[in-house]
Amino acid sequence: MRTNSSESDSSFIGTARRVQITQATIEVLAAEGYTGTTMAVIAGRLGVSKGILSYHFASKAELLQAVVRFVLSEAGEWMEQRMHGAASFRGALHSYISANLSYLDSHRTEIRALTEVLANARATEGVPELFAASQAQAVHALEALFDGGRRAGEFGDVPSRILAVSLRATIDSTSESLRSDPAFDLSEFERELLQLFDRAAGQYDQITLEGASHE
Amino acid sequence: MRTNSSESDSSFIGTARRVQITQATIEVLAAEGYTGTTMAVIAGRLGVSKGILSYHFASKAELLQAVVRFVLSEAGEWMEQRMHGAASFRGALHSYISANLSYLDSHRTEIRALTEVLANARATEGVPELFAASQAQAVHALEALFDGGRRAGEFGDVPSRILAVSLRATIDSTSESLRSDPAFDLSEFERELLQLFDRAAGQYDQITLEGASHE
Amino acid sequence: MRTNSSESDSSFIGTARRVQITQATIEVLAAEGYTGTTMAVIAGRLGVSKGILSYHFASKAELLQAVVRFVLSEAGEWMEQRMHGAASFRGALHSYISANLSYLDSHRTEIRALTEVLANARATEGVPELFAASQAQAVHALEALFDGGRRAGEFGDVPSRILAVSLRATIDSTSESLRSDPAFDLSEFERELLQLFDRAAGQYDQITLEGASHE
Amino acid sequence: MRTNSSESDSSFIGTARRVQITQATIEVLAAEGYTGTTMAVIAGRLGVSKGILSYHFASKAELLQAVVRFVLSEAGEWMEQRMHGAASFRGALHSYISANLSYLDSHRTEIRALTEVLANARATEGVPELFAASQAQAVHALEALFDGGRRAGEFGDVPSRILAVSLRATIDSTSESLRSDPAFDLSEFERELLQLFDRAAGQYDQITLEGASHE
DNA sequence: CATGAATGAGAGTTCATTCAT
DNA sequence: CATGAATGAACTCTCATTCAT
Numbered sequence: 001m002r003t004n005s006s007e008s009d010s011s012f013i014g015t016a017r018r019v020q021i022t023q024a025t026i027e028v029l030a031a032e033g034y035t036g037t038t039m040a041v042i043a044g045r046l047g048v049s050k051g052i053l054s055y056h057f058a059s060k061a062e063l064l065q066a067v068v069r070f071v072l073s074e075a076g077e078w079m080e081q082r083m084h085g086a087a088s089f090r091g092a093l094h095s096y097i098s099a100n101l102s103y104l105d106s107h108r109t110e111i112r113a114l115t116e117v118l119a120n121a122r123a124t125e126g127v128p129e130l131f132a133a134s135q136a137q138a139v140h141a142l143e144a145l146f147d148g149g150r151r152a153g154e155f156g157d158v159p160s161r162i163l164a165v166s167l168r169a170t171i172d173s174t175s176e177s178l179r180s181d182p183a184f185d186l187s188e189f190e191r192e193l194l195q196l197f198d199r200a201a202g203q204y205d206q207i208t209l210e211g212a213s214h215e
Numbered sequence: 216m217r218t219n220s221s222e223s224d225s226s227f228i229g230t231a232r233r234v235q236i237t238q239a240t241i242e243v244l245a246a247e248g249y250t251g252t253t254m255a256v257i258a259g260r261l262g263v264s265k266g267i268l269s270y271h272f273a274s275k276a277e278l279l280q281a282v283v284r285f286v287l288s289e290a291g292e293w294m295e296q297r298m299h300g301a302a303s304f305r306g307a308l309h310s311y312i313s314a315n316l317s318y319l320d321s322h323r324t325e326i327r328a329l330t331e332v333l334a335n336a337r338a339t340e341g342v343p344e345l346f347a348a349s350q351a352q353a354v355h356a357l358e359a360l361f362d363g364g365r366r367a368g369e370f371g372d373v374p375s376r377i378l379a380v381s382l383r384a385t386i387d388s389t390s391e392s393l394r395s396d397p398a399f400d401l402s403e404f405e406r407e408l409l410q411l412f413d414r415a416a417g418q419y420d421q422i423t424l425e426g427a428s429h430e
Numbered sequence: 431m432r433t434n435s436s437e438s439d440s441s442f443i444g445t446a447r448r449v450q451i452t453q454a455t456i457e458v459l460a461a462e463g464y465t466g467t468t469m470a471v472i473a474g475r476l477g478v479s480k481g482i483l484s485y486h487f488a489s490k491a492e493l494l495q496a497v498v499r500f501v502l503s504e505a506g507e508w509m510e511q512r513m514h515g516a517a518s519f520r521g522a523l524h525s526y527i528s529a530n531l532s533y534l535d536s537h538r539t540e541i542r543a544l545t546e547v548l549a550n551a552r553a554t555e556g557v558p559e560l561f562a563a564s565q566a567q568a569v570h571a572l573e574a575l576f577d578g579g580r581r582a583g584e585f586g587d588v589p590s591r592i593l594a595v596s597l598r599a600t601i602d603s604t605s606e607s608l609r610s611d612p613a614f615d616l617s618e619f620e621r622e623l624l625q626l627f628d629r630a631a632g633q634y635d636q637i638t639l640e641g642a643s644h645e
Numbered sequence: 646m647r648t649n650s651s652e653s654d655s656s657f658i659g660t661a662r663r664v665q666i667t668q669a670t671i672e673v674l675a676a677e678g679y680t681g682t683t684m685a686v687i688a689g690r691l692g693v694s695k696g697i698l699s700y701h702f703a704s705k706a707e708l709l710q711a712v713v714r715f716v717l718s719e720a721g722e723w724m725e726q727r728m729h730g731a732a733s734f735r736g737a738l739h740s741y742i743s744a745n746l747s748y749l750d751s752h753r754t755e756i757r758a759l760t761e762v763l764a765n766a767r768a769t770e771g772v773p774e775l776f777a778a779s780q781a782q783a784v785h786a787l788e789a790l791f792d793g794g795r796r797a798g799e800f801g802d803v804p805s806r807i808l809a810v811s812l813r814a815t816i817d818s819t820s821e822s823l824r825s826d827p828a829f830d831l832s833e834f835e836r837e838l839l840q841l842f843d844r845a846a847g848q849y850d851q852i853t854l855e856g857a858s859h860e
Numbered sequence: 861c862a863t864g865a866a867t868g869a870g871a872g873t874t875c876a877t878t879c880a881t
Numbered sequence: 882c883a884t885g886a887a888t889g890a891a892c893t894c895t896c897a898t899t900c901a902t
Contacts, residue, residue, distance in 0.1 A: 119334025549764030
């Protein structure tokens with residue numbers, strides 16, 4: 001089978017094995033950190049030999065790429081399923097924030113693994129590109145949402161880019177709080193975040209009305 | 216000299232060497248990434264033997280701690296020097312953002328090095344604590360600023376915590392843009408960021424007035 | 431294979447390799463001394479890479495433990511095979527001395543290796559315990575022999591403990607003479623040692639008779 | 646001053662320093678074992694720099710030789726002072742055993758240090774020779790004592806050599822018991838050892854008489 | 861498909877020794 | 882006499898990767 005970087009894998013067993021290995025790697029990354037994630041440890045968790053990893057993945061770099069792809073696409077699906085059918089742009093913004101935070105909350109292992117890989121990405125070929133693309137796309141999607149809202153008269157005059165960048169940064173930083181602060185109250189945080197971006201993005205008069213209703 | 220973890224080094228030469236080594240390590244971290252930062256490479260950059268590193272730092276962990284301490288304290292001084300004497304809380308907020316972004320802009324190597332170490336922090340004893348403390352303190356300082364502004368009637372009712380967290384996350388994420396996007400326009404970004412937090416933190420009527428004056 | 435300290439190794443090849451490595455280590459210890467016994471030298475003697483040693487033994491300490499265990503158990507078997515079926519306690523004592531000296535004579539490499547390891551034992555975890563246990567057991571076995579002889583009326587009133595300790599010390603010291611004195615005559619030494627302990631352990635009237643027959 | 650191996654040191658200060666260093670090394674050897682006895686640790690105990698050791702001793706090997714010489718000569722003096730004026734050879738034997746055991750008992754640090762060096766001697770040039778010579782001389786002195794006793798009619802027909810070798814081996818092994826067995830009763834051991842060698846060396850009729858007087 | 865034995869480069873660390881001051 | 886900075890070789894151990902079976 002000898003995989004080389006990007007092949008369309010026709011073997012069912014092969015694909016299943018690759019997924020198995022990828023998931024085991026995610027677990028190891030989350031549990032042991034990047035440094036602790038050696039081929040031997042991954043193989044040990046699966047109860048197989050090291051050789052098998054090399055058989056299914058041409059290199060460790062490729063395995064880590066698979067991890068990044070797996071988590072990114074899983075997160076993408078999660079968001080997609082929870083974003084359709086909002087009546088307004090403001091509603092869509094609320095859905096976005098809510099969906100994203102719930103993903104972070106319910107997929108801590110994956111997020112942790114992704115963070116570990118990304119942090120050590122520069123050395124691992126292919127990974128930084130993968131992540132940069134995902135990041136850019138996420139920001140652009142949000143920019144489009146804010147732009148749409150402004151054109152529809154729902155949102156005010158704070159530039160969409162800074163709104164998008166700031167929202168993404170804030171959400172991304174949440175996973176660290178979730179991990180390290182046991183007392184972190186996610187639903188309270190979500191309420192505050194909605195309030196902040198309602199205010200930041202919203203029209204002045206809407207602010208008055210909505211802001212009041214939140215207290 | 217045989218240093219162990221935290222001694223007050225009375226030797227001038229010794230201190231100078233430690234600083235030299237720390238700075239060389241910062242350069243290597245920024246240039247080669249965490250994985251590429253080996254004792255041999257650091258020594259090579261300084262044109263000295265590996266042994267001398269062990270002579271001045273008891274372990275690699277201690278050297279990395281020195282890097283973190285160095286950058287954190289340097290950044291702290293930078294901020295301090297640029298924050299005093301604001302006439303209002305809103306003025307202080309502007310100073311804070313401006314000072315912080317200018318540090319990121321002018322100290323890319325240090326920021327890059329810090330990021331590399333932090334990303335691999337879990338394995339390196341002492342480092343996570345150092346960083347967590349700095350992070351917490353930064354958020355609390357901002358919270359105090361927002362709280363003060365609200366008590367003074369300058370700011371509105373968005374909770375200080377979410378404002379602080381979001382501002383810090385947005386600023387922290389900027390260093391990545393600065394690095395990877397050659398077209399990134401920092402002063403434009405700064406204007407937008409000021410506008411965003413003026414809007415988010417500000418009073419409604421002030422928003423109208425101030426917001427207008429920014430256009 | 432990843433061995434950790436004390437596992438029952440089911441792989442024949444693995445076991446064979448471990449034995450090979452253990453024996454090579456014994457040869458190196460005897461030839462180069464403890465300080466000269468590095469992983470690189472052992473690997474070099476086997477014509478393999480250093481890494482394979484770590485593959486079969488989790489650490490150098492474990493390898494040295496294997497050496498001690500190997501020699502101790504080999505010596506134990508040697509003694510056992512030559513000790514059964516003595517008609518009297520005095521006969522058993524003669525068998526013991528004879529068997530022990532013949533082991534020292536025919537296994538100089540092993541003895542030399544053991545001595546090297548034991549001499550540096552304190553630093554090597556597990557080794558001192560292994561040796562202390564073996565030593566204590568050897569003395570106790572001899573004490574039991576002398577006690578039995580006294581109860582049977584074969585031996586006199588010199589305490590068993592001092593007889594056992596002194597005999598063991600004398601035998602142990604012999605390996606050094608064997609090594610450093612090319613003119614050392616082992617069979618003459620054995621005769622004298624038998625005579626000494628016949629006299630020391632024996633009944634007075636037996637001494638007269640036996641002692642006379644020796645001249 | 647630059648010492649080279651065997652010079653007659655004319656400087657009083659130099660000599661004093663050498664003794665200081667030698668004694669510090671003995672303490673370190675006893676406390677930390679051979680492996681823990683590095684130049685840095687020795688210097689640290691003295692509160693001086695490493696360089697000074699190299700100044701007074703051409704190499705570590707020479708320092709270790711000095712340790713061996715120091716302990717050996719100190720022990721020699723101890724024995725000498727306690728051996729003169731015995732009325733009989735048997736009395737001399739008793740004095741010898743008693744003096745030797747009391748030295749082991751009262752100079753555990755020195756004995757421990759000596760043992761550590763000797764155990765690692767093969768690698769350290771000069772040391773094995775020093776020790777072998779001391780050992781040989783000790784055995785010969787004992788042989789002479791036993792020979793004298795036989796010629797005087799005090800001792801019987803067990804060969805002097807085996808008596809000397811066995812006695813030395815037994816005494817040498819005692820230091821280990823002294824160290825590792827807290828319950829070890831040295832005076833009881835001394836009585837038994839005297840009894841053993843009275844019996845082994847003595848005339849038959851004397852044995853009967855003397856042996857009885859010991860109970 | 862899968863294994864386990866083997867490799868080899870490189871990691872951090874230790875330490876006796878040297879030498880300018 | 883004494884220092885402490887510096888060296889460089891050697892150490893054990895790790896790990897991604899290869900390959901015959």
